[in-house]
Amino acid sequence: MNKVSLAEGINWVGVVDWNIRDFHGYVTRRGTTYNAYLISEEKTALVDTVKHMFSSELLRNICEIMDPERIDYIIVNHVERDHSSSLPVIAKYAKNATIITSQRGKDAIIEHYGSDFKIQPVKTGEELKLGKRTLRFVEAPMLHWPDSMFTYVVEDKILMPNDAFGQHLASVQRFDDEIDEHVLMEEAKTYYANILMPLAPLITRKIQEVVQMGIPIAMIAPSHGIIWRSDPSKIIKAYSDWSAGVSKNKVVIVYDTMWGSTDKMARAIAKGVASQGVDIKLLKLRAANRTEAMTEILDAKAVIVGSPTLNNGMFPTLGSFLTYATGLKPKDKVWGFFGSYGWGGGAVRGMTEMARKAGFEVHEPGVEVKYIPDQEDLKKCFELGQQIAARIKA
Ligand code: FEO
Numbered sequence: 001m002n003k004v005s006l007a008e009g010i011n012w013v014g015v016v017d018w019n020i021r022d023f024h025g026y027v028t029r030r031g032t033t034y035n036a037y038l039i040s041e042e043k044t045a046l047v048d049t050v051k052h053m054f055s056s057e058l059l060r061n062i063c064e065i066m067d068p069e070r071i072d073y074i075i076v077n078h079v080e081r082d083h084s085s086s087l088p089v090i091a092k093y094a095k096n097a098t099i100i101t102s103q104r105g106k107d108a109i110i111e112h113y114g115s116d117f118k119i120q121p122v123k124t125g126e127e128l129k130l131g132k133r134t135l136r137f138v139e140a141p142m143l144h145w146p147d148s149m150f151t152y153v154v155e156d157k158i159l160m161p162n163d164a165f166g167q168h169l170a171s172v173q174r175f176d177d178e179i180d181e182h183v184l185m186e187e188a189k190t191y192y193a194n195i196l197m198p199l200a201p202l203i204t205r206k207i208q209e210v211v212q213m214g215i216p217i218a219m220i221a222p223s224h225g226i227i228w229r230s231d232p233s234k235i236i237k238a239y240s241d242w243s244a245g246v247s248k249n250k251v252v253i254v255y256d257t258m259w260g261s262t263d264k265m266a267r268a269i270a271k272g273v274a275s276q277g278v279d280i281k282l283l284k285l286r287a288a289n290r291t292e293a294m295t296e297i298l299d300a301k302a303v304i305v306g307s308p309t310l311n312n313g314m315f316p317t318l319g320s321f322l323t324y325a326t327g328l329k330p331k332d333k334v335w336g337f338f339g340s341y342g343w344g345g346g347a348v349r350g351m352t353e354m355a356r357k358a359g360f361e362v363h364e365p366g367v368e369v370k371y372i373p374d375q376e377d378l379k380k381c382f383e384l385g386q387q388i389a390a391r392i393k394a
Contacts, residue, residue, distance in 0.1 A: 031170030272385025
């Protein structure tokens, strides 16, 4: 491995997962990385580990720098298995290491891997001296698990916030100034939309808390993807905007179709939206996926969802999408619904009920068409698009 240095004595020892395409339901089209950092001082600390299938690669990366037996501390910022499942392997080599984690991290480590570890729980503000360097810990409960914690290297002003500010992006580059900025921000946005979106109020509060603590940040080294070293304020600003719900005059139409009727309706609705000068994204599920849809929805003001009726209910792709979307709780959007049916209907009713139950703002009435939309039906669809576009502009 080429040595990747964040600062003298602070090295990236993580691994690149080039081929992962499904990260618990999130479509990771560009793979991911599991970042771990080795801080070598009078005392040595390993910050986080990697997914279990890469444990030997992590071990080799550490061995290129030092004997793992000399690791004094393993910092576990987060117990989700992509970061902790190599812990039992590493702990076997780092026989004398103490695990540093939050109290809930300690509980979760025992629940995942048993109690055969030396664990020292820490709270916000507690520090660990490694020699000339100091690690300070900031608990970040529910960002995005109860155990989540940030580690801050005081002298170097490096924040290691685990999942926060990450991206699922496999690459040979490790730093933001080495990679295409558009790709980086696109993946950071996708990551936020598909993992952190429901935690927006907590993120806003945590950013304020860190700012109030007066912690200067020269670098942000997350546990996935690229390290922000050229201008970390850029991703902090993006998180502030996303968590505040900053959006554009944009409508996302998400739909699927059986025999083309719902597709015709979607296109007519898109024309109605566009007639008001509002931006539009048209995503047919089975061509696009729910990860892409949520990324587009993050900064849109309205979502219009269409489904044909199948077995008196919505089409399976829409059921999956709406389960995912209602769980991620996008805020301050207008939701409209449309669809086609053969005899009894049910898709539009089912989708509308699901959105209401989730507390979404629903635009009513939606449009339902029997069998194949005629000119009058397509006019109603155009008008639905017009009305929703006018509503978000107002
Ligand atoms: Fe990357 Fe919550 O694990």
